[in-house]
Amino acid sequence: MRRVKVTEPQVFARVSRVFREKGYEGTSYADLIAATGLVKASLYHRFPGGKEEIVEAVLSEVDREFAEYVLRPAWQEGSPRERARQMARRLKEFYGSGGLWCLLDTITLSSNARTVAHAGRSMEFWIDSFARVARDAGLPAKLARARAEAAVAAIEGALIVSRVTKNRRPFLRTLGSLPTDLTKRAVGVSRAAVADEMEQLR
Amino acid sequence: MRRVKVTEPQVFARVSRVFREKGYEGTSYADLIAATGLVKASLYHRFPGGKEEIVEAVLSEVDREFAEYVLRPAWQEGSPRERARQMARRLKEFYGSGGLWCLLDTITLSSNARTVAHAGRSMEFWIDSFARVARDAGLPAKLARARAEAAVAAIEGALIVSRVTKNRRPFLRTLGSLPTDLTKRAVGVSRAAVADEMEQLR
């Protein structure tokens, strides 16, 4: 009765799903076993460092996918607004329209300093990517950076609101306004009609 | 050797601090014992329902304080902008300038449905409070609601960015722009100078 070998990409995908959903402390080996179909000793064979090593590996892998797919448009040629729009589409996909949480969030609560530092670097790259688009749209570097931080926070926060109130609309709205938030030349009081903003409400 | 009795408000304050910091699964009785100075059986005497009852009680209490202090200006008389400013000041205080997390966030990851529902109602009241200020500023109800959701998300997200990148500035900036974000008549492309926004960067 030979078991079918579970491929490495499958293990990563299934395990990361659990950590995204339950966080670091909330994830037990029982959960990981149920998700992968592997037995505990097999997980230890693949990740001798235990849970900490698993979470490090998952973070690296998810990070790579996020950078290479979701954030990629930030580093390509083309109209800043259109690149932001493409990132918004991919963010929607990546976060399951607001039904999946962010690993950088769930994993950084009561986990070790090394993991938090790793997640910090990942988030910095995310911010850098957004900031690049804002700069390409003509914003001064300092302002671009602030806009990028605010945009990342808006997304992270919208996921929390989505989880807590079980309403995904704020998340989808945040993605909808992302291209504008990242690239518009100024915020503040304007004479543009309220109707403009209301039209964008979905 | 009689022990000094620990007052109920002290227990609530210390226990809620732990849950804010570590989340639901991340908090163990060992943590609660260390924080309160009480022994396990004493905690069970006060909260026979165990961890679930503790977290419910903490949520109710923190909720009450948040509504009665932080959100209070939303339901008072006066200029909407000034009321938003006062809430921003109190939010800064409540979240330790970005060094303390939100219970509604940390407690809703891998905890039971009842707790998530409770947290959901708390967040709805928060959104309602913000929306009221936006409506008082002259915004139509639907737009006011969307602005309120976005503002709550911005705060929650800024706390995550603060935790992950160990940089509190995004959080403080979010509070700085809260009065404007909540009460301005329109967003979008405007002719107001970029300098206006940059001046507000701290």
Place this chain on the structure above:
DNA sequence: GTCTATAGCTTGATAGAC
């Protein structure tokens, strides 16, 4: 690379004395 079996510790929870 996967499995069975087991070790030892920590967890949430309870009984009962003071």
Place this chain on the structure above:
DNA sequence: GTCTATCAAGCTATAGAC
């Protein structure tokens, strides 16, 4: 209302066969 003592279950982790 607080304590000591104890419990079973769950946890992370390892040894060793196939």
